Amino acid sequence: MKFRTSLVAACALALMGLQSTAFAKGDAERGREKSQVCQACHGVDGNGIGDPQYPLLAGQYEDYLAYALRAYQKGDRQNAIMQGFVATLTEQDIEDLAAYYAGQKGQLGDLSHYR
């Protein structure tokens, strides 16, 4: 009985290990390097260029940023400019870019103060 429990635990741990390999966490420094092309519209640090048509990215949730990039990649979001940029991104690039922008200081917030 005890053996069975530890076997299950071992399997669970192994699975967790696999999962963390498959979804390697984003590297913000690598993300910063890859963000060069984003800067023209989103600004150096994701705080924009003063043009309200482009979203601010600084301080946005990391997992949402990654989700949005994947949505552009899959065509779930249609945008001519973004379509071109995401075409060449790997899953690791997406994680890195998301980590970089999520770590920048910005003015975005949730609506918890406005409920």
Place this chain on the structure above:
Amino acid sequence: MKLIPLILATGALSVAATAQAADTEAGRVLAYTCTGCHGIPGYTNAYPNYRVPKIAGQNRDYLVAALTAYNKGERRHPTMRAQGESLSAEDIDNIASYLASLREAQ
């Protein structure tokens, strides 16, 4: 005699201004619905799992584009589509203006 066209022009201008300028107060009232998800820090969307975006202080025209895309069904998130479909272009304008006006003091 000269005054009449001037009054008419002024009237026309103020009507145009009313039609143009977004009503952030109306936007604030409409945006109450948004707080159900966007007002809970770290609130997580299910399938796929990700935290719903921070939208307070986001740029206005981007918010208009995003809400319009949900309104037209071009963005597929089910809850956001349902919300977007019920909004007029004027509603979207007002909500976007209100949200953009909320800038966090850093």
